Amino acid sequence: MYFRKLYTLVFLRNDTHILLGLKKRGFGVDKWNGFGGKVEINETIIDAAIRELKEESCVVVKKCNLKNIGHLEFTFEGDPTMMDVRVYSASIFEGAPTETDEMSPKWFAYTEIPFQDMWPDDIIWFPFMLKGSC
Numbered sequence: 001m002y003f004r005k006l007y008t009l010v011f012l013r014n015d016t017h018i019l020l021g022l023k024k025r026g027f028g029v030d031k032w033n034g035f036g037g038k039v040e041i042n043e044t045i046i047d048a049a050i051r052e053l054k055e056e057s058c059v060v061v062k063k064c065n066l067k068n069i070g071h072l073e074f075t076f077e078g079d080p081t082m083m084d085v086r087v088y089s090a091s092i093f094e095g096a097p098t099e100t101d102e103m104s105p106k107w108f109a110y111t112e113i114p115f116q117d118m119w120p121d122d123i124i125w126f127p128f129m130l131k132g133s134c
């Protein structure tokens with residue numbers, strides 16, 4: 001039995017590159033990842049996705065430009081919480097990605113994703129995401 005906790009994860013993309021952020025503190029520190037975090041009480045998942053992206057990268061994206069591309073469930077040994085992660089992508093957004101207290105953003109070519117410095121599961125599902133088959 002797990003307790004589910006909702007999280008968001010947003011990837012900005014164009015035809016050749018994806019924006020990742022190097023996490024500067026807390027959970028997943030020193031790993032490259034998309035932008036996201038916990039969905040707060042009284043907040044919709046999509047509003048949380050927009051808020052976390054802005055807090056972590058200063059980029060603003062409109063609801064209509066966020067595409068729901070996946071759903072990931074992570075559990076950790078000895079932890080009764082399941083991370084229920086809703087994944088989005090966007091290619092239309094406002095503002096330039098900017099370093100914040102939490103994340104340092106950088107564009108990566110699809111052929112140069114730094115999997116050695118990411119969560120170990122990412123190498124399994126990123127290829128499906130990048131091919132656009134999920």
Ligand SMILES: CNc1ncnc2c1ncn2[C@@H]1O[C@H](COP(=O)(O)OP(=O)(O)OP(=O)(O)O)[C@@H](O)[C@H]1O
Binds near residue numbers: 083
């Ligand atoms: C295990 N393999 C994984 N692979 C890829 N991504 C993963 C992940 N496990 C967690 N994630 C993501 O990491 C972020 C953590 O969010 P996290 O920083 O804890 O949330 P939030 O900003 O609300 O926290 P604080 O306000 O700092 O407490 C969140 O987007 C979540 O989807």
